[in-house]
Amino acid sequence: MLAHAPILQIIIPLLAAPLIVLLRQRDLAWIVAVAATALSFLFSARLFLQVAATGEPIIYEIGAWPAPIGIIYVIDSANALVMPLIAGIAFIVTLVGRGMIEAEVDARDHTLFFSAWMLTIAGMLGQVATNDAFNIFVFLEISSLSAYALVAMGAGRDARALPAAFNYLILGTIGATFYVIGIGLLYMLTGTLNIGDLAARLPEIGDTHTGFAALAFIALGLFLKIALFPLHFWLTPAYSFAPSAVSALMAATATKVSVYVLIRLLFGVFGLNFSGMDEVGTLLLWLGVAGAFAGTLAAIWETDLKRLFAQSSIAQLGYMAIGMGLMSSAGLAATFIHLVNHALMKGAIFLALGGLAMHVGRVTMSSIAGVGRQAPLTVAALLFGGLALIGVPLTAGFISKLYLIRAQLDQQLYVIALLTVISSVLALVYVWKIIEAAYMQDRPKDAVVIRETPAMWVGAWILVIATIYFGVQAESLVDAAFRAAETMLGDAQ
Amino acid sequence: MHDDPVIRVISKVLIPFVMLFGLYVQFHGDYGPGGGFQAGVIFAAAFILNAIVFGMNKGRHVWPPRLVLQCIALGVVLYGGTGLVSLLTGGVFLEYSVLGKTQVAGQHLGILLVELGVGLTVASVMVGLFFTFASRLSHRRFMKIHNDEEDSRTERAKA
Amino acid sequence: MNLSPLLAQWNYVLVIGLMMIGFYTVIARGNLIKKMVGLNIFQTSVFMLYISMGKIKGGTAPILTGDATTVYSNPLPHVLILTAIVVGVATTAVGYALIIRIRETYGTIEEDEIISAINAQDGHQDAS
Numbered sequence: 001m002l003a004h005a006p007i008l009q010i011i012i013p014l015l016a017a018p019l020i021v022l023l024r025q026r027d028l029a030w031i032v033a034v035a036a037t038a039l040s041f042l043f044s045a046r047l048f049l050q051v052a053a054t055g056e057p058i059i060y061e062i063g064a065w066p067a068p069i070g071i072i073y074v075i076d077s078a079n080a081l082v083m084p085l086i087a088g089i090a091f092i093v094t095l096v097g098r099g100m101i102e103a104e105v106d107a108r109d110h111t112l113f114f115s116a117w118m119l120t121i122a123g124m125l126g127q128v129a130t131n132d133a134f135n136i137f138v139f140l141e142i143s144s145l146s147a148y149a150l151v152a153m154g155a156g157r158d159a160r161a162l163p164a165a166f167n168y169l170i171l172g173t174i175g176a177t178f179y180v181i182g183i184g185l186l187y188m189l190t191g192t193l194n195i196g197d198l199a200a201r202l203p204e205i206g207d208t209h210t211g212f213a214a215l216a217f218i219a220l221g222l223f224l225k226i227a228l229f230p231l232h233f234w235l236t237p238a239y240s241f242a243p244s245a246v247s248a249l250m251a252a253t254a255t256k257v258s259v260y261v262l263i264r265l266l267f268g269v270f271g272l273n274f275s276g277m278d279e280v281g282t283l284l285l286w287l288g289v290a291g292a293f294a295g296t297l298a299a300i301w302e303t304d305l306k307r308l309f310a311q312s313s314i315a316q317l318g319y320m321a322i323g324m325g326l327m328s329s330a331g332l333a334a335t336f337i338h339l340v341n342h343a344l345m346k347g348a349i350f351l352a353l354g355g356l357a358m359h360v361g362r363v364t365m366s367s368i369a370g371v372g373r374q375a376p377l378t379v380a381a382l383l384f385g386g387l388a389l390i391g392v393p394l395t396a397g398f399i400s401k402l403y404l405i406r407a408q409l410d411q412q413l414y415v416i417a418l419l420t421v422i423s424s425v426l427a428l429v430y431v432w433k434i435i436e437a438a439y440m441q442d443r444p445k446d447a448v449v450i451r452e453t454p455a456m457w458v459g460a461w462i463l464v465i466a467t468i469y470f471g472v473q474a475e476s477l478v479d480a481a482f483r484a485a486e487t488m489l490g491d492a493q
Numbered sequence: 494m495h496d497d498p499v500i501r502v503i504s505k506v507l508i509p510f511v512m513l514f515g516l517y518v519q520f521h522g523d524y525g526p527g528g529g530f531q532a533g534v535i536f537a538a539a540f541i542l543n544a545i546v547f548g549m550n551k552g553r554h555v556w557p558p559r560l561v562l563q564c565i566a567l568g569v570v571l572y573g574g575t576g577l578v579s580l581l582t583g584g585v586f587l588e589y590s591v592l593g594k595t596q597v598a599g600q601h602l603g604i605l606l607v608e609l610g611v612g613l614t615v616a617s618v619m620v621g622l623f624f625t626f627a628s629r630l631s632h633r634r635f636m637k638i639h640n641d642e643e644d645s646r647t648e649r650a651k652a
Numbered sequence: 653m654n655l656s657p658l659l660a661q662w663n664y665v666l667v668i669g670l671m672m673i674g675f676y677t678v679i680a681r682g683n684l685i686k687k688m689v690g691l692n693i694f695q696t697s698v699f700m701l702y703i704s705m706g707k708i709k710g711g712t713a714p715i716l717t718g719d720a721t722t723v724y725s726n727p728l729p730h731v732l733i734l735t736a737i738v739v740g741v742a743t744t745a746v747g748y749a750l751i752i753r754i755r756e757t758y759g760t761i762e763e764d765e766i767i768s769a770i771n772a773q774d775g776h777q778d779a780s
Contacts, residue, residue: 007586015573018566064588108640115566134732141739148746152753159757163766166750170678173691173743177698180736181671184702187729525715530738615738622745626752 002046006060006073006129009043009087012036014122017115026107029114030098036118037091040125044083051080052480057487067131068194074131078268078336078484082128082260085340089252089347089463090121096459097245100354104157104243113153119146120249124257131195133183133269136261137176140225143257144172147250151242158362164237171224171234178221185214186269198269199490212276218265219280225258228284228321229291232314236298239310244354247306248459251313252347256339259320263332267488272327285325289416291318292423299430305363308430309349312389315423316342322420323404330407332485333478338400340477341388341470345397348463349385352378355456360448365433370443374450379438381460386431388467391424396470396477403478504546511539519612523601529608533615540616541623549628559642561621568614575606663704670697682763684754688747695740702729702736 001008016036020029051058057076061067075083094117105113123143127136148169154161187193189210190201202211227235235255239247270277295315302308316338323335353363355378360367372379388397401424408417470477515536522528544552576587584591589603658665670693677690706729714727755761758769 004580004586007580011573011576011586015570015577018569018573021566022563022570061585062587064585064590134735138735138739141743145739145742145746148750152750155753155757160770162750162754162757163770166684166747166754169743169747169750170687170691174675174678174694176739177695180698181701184698184705184729187702188705526713528734530734618745626748 004060005043005047006058006075007062009040009047009083010122010126010129012039012043013090013118013125017118017122020111020115020118024111026110029111030094033094033114033118034091037087037094037121040121041084041087041091044080044087044125047075048080048084051075051077052483055483068192068197071130071132071135072194073129074196075129077480077487078264079128079260081336081340081480081484082256083125085343086121086124086128086253086257089343090124090249092459092462093245093249093252093347093351096351096455097248097354099453099455100245100248100358101243103358104245105153106156109153113150116146116149116153117246117249119143120150120254124253127257128260133186133193133195133198133265134180136264137180137183140176140179140258140261143254144176147246147254148172150246150250151238153246154242157243158241160237161241164234164241168234168238171231175221175224175231178217178224180221182214182216182218182221185210185217189214195264195269199271202270202274206270207275211274215270215274215276215280219262219283222258222262222265223283223287226255226262226321227291227314227317229287229294229314229318232291232294232317235314236307236310239313240304240306244306244350244357247310248347248350248354251310251350252343255313255317256343259317259324259335259339263324263335263488266324267332268490272489277327281325281327283325284321285413285416288318288321288323288325289419289423291315291321292420293426294318296423296426296430300426300433302430303365305353305365305368305434306350306357308434309346309353312427312430313342313346315427316346316389318423319400319404319420322416323407326407326411326413328407328411329482329485329489330403330410332488333481334400334404334407336481336484337403337477340481341396341400341467344463344467344470345385345388345395348381348460348467349389351460351463352382352385352457355460356382356450358456359450365437367447368434368438369441369447370438371450372439374443375452375456377457378452378460381457381464382438383431383435384464384467385460386427386434388471390427390431394468394471396467396474398471399474399478403481500546504542508539508543511542512536515539515616519608520605522608523604529611530615532608533612533617534619536612537616537619537623540620544623544627549624553624553628556620557642558621558624561617561624564617565614565621568610568612568617571610571613572607575603575610579603663700667697667701667704670694670700684751684761684763685748687763688744688751691747692740692744695736695743699733699736699740702733705729 013036016032020032023029023032047058055077057074060073062071062073066072101110101113120143123139123146126139127143130136130139148165151168152161152165183193186198189205189208190198192198192201224231239251242250266277266280292315295311295313295318299308299311299315302311320335320338320342323331323338325331356368356371356375357363384395388395391397391401401420405417405420408420515532518527518535519529519532540552540556543555579588579591580586582591587603590596590599592602593599674690674692674694674697678687678694681687681690706726708723708725711723711725714724714730751761754766758766760766760769
């Protein structure tokens, strides 16, 4: 069975979705979801350990057709790092999210909700594992369509979820269609869709207008998916009006998977020496800086906490883009480190927000006034997540900022390094606003009294402990990230 | 539309042939243009034509919405299940060759089963979409009918 | 101006034309249903790109006839497009379902009216 782990980690959530519909029971739906994500996490963790030990990629041929005739899954150091992250966060959010889901989603929609939930998770895992460019598109759309439906489920609480989901649908579909156009152009050039094959054939025949156009389309489509400035306007409404569990899952995983896909296509297929890659790098660098500032500044002015942290996500994705734009092994490693850390930090933050939302409804600066005394553990998780976002030492956020700035200094990009530091410090402003509201104000007499239950903080604290662990004992993560970056860049460094 | 004799008679005559053609396209995917998706859409067209001409109540009576939802899930399970069966009988996922005594027989059977799954899901999705949109019910009321049917069934079972 | 390469590759001209019509409709029209139609046209242009790419001069339909000397068109783009068509149908379905819900909630499917309804609601909420 373990030999089939690469496909089982995706098929188990994928088949859990129709199974949940067939079972038609609300309680069974949650149990099946938890079981499926747990199995997925175990398989992906096992694969990570295997690849880390041997250093050799694991190849799995679907239908026993070898590449490039068939679709193969290749688990190398890069996706072996991302897959357990996605599966693990999916497992934790599913486990603790039940209370949030019951509070915010109508009871009759629960079976279909969990079905769409499993489809999103399966789609994300499939995007990461596969080695076929069109297969990435298929899983991308599976994940995205379920995500649009999940975001729209927030309409029970706030009707603005519906236009937000519609906007997300339009922009997400445009991004995916651009990606398909790019893949079509690549297929026209090389006659193959297998990523390894494309990487082998492109250097000789790629230096044409068609290759340049393919790079442009693929890059643009994926820029939209990673919410790179100025294509980021869909993210804030979608994450803030979705149900809290959905925000937690998507903020922690969806954009990270798109970052991985962008890395795989840009560096694993086109490679550093492809004509036009320098321009793409410059774009990533400067749009990343712009996004970092746009996100942080917008977050400072927000009073709704979910919107605030959604804007903050845009800034963090900007840092990942900067890491990619550096076009070096160190930069790419920094992106991978930040990818893992941001998933953990944002997951913790949104889970804590979900816990609070179960009681106060809309989580704003005024509705959480003085909540620090009534829900100490939950707000502490929020606080640690915020500190990690700033990059305080002893948290994982510090490690990712450190390696990012180091990679920037390696290339003597002092201005960009300075801008990175400034925007990180600016994040202090909105974290301070939250601390002040939660701890230093008195809870108004007519506000909802919160009785803290473990369901509110357990999931968030698991992720916070992981953040602190990777902040203190960073070597395992840093080594894995550097291995991932080197695998991605291959021989052309 | 149900009071127009021409449309009524013609659709009553044609609907079985549409379904038959859908099945033909489904099973001849190996030898000509066809396969699961095309067949599913044609097959669903018969049910949709029935519902348009004779009214939504008659249409929902033929294929209840609750059953439509189960069929969607069943088709996906059929596809994934075929892959899992080949995984469990010694091959890799979706390796059809191990499903039959010879490689060609296995491939035939495998493709047949997965296309059947695809056709079932696609037909159910098309019909389900039509029922959801054309009755101009919101999802909540669609599921209300689903749940009301269930409640009345359980009440009748108890009585 | 030398138009003959453009005319020789008229399929790509058609694809780009459809693509831009669809894309413009998505961006420039405020009616949500028109946006969905534009999205559909945009996706259809991509289908045309793939399928026209697969055609080989003198190639016939890619169905095995047993004759070893037939030239077939490339069947792989057909399969890719089948998948993409299904994705397009699903996207359209989700989109229209959202439009129906938006219509029931806000009473309109014009983007600017929805935004003003949301802003009016927001102002009301913040004031209370």
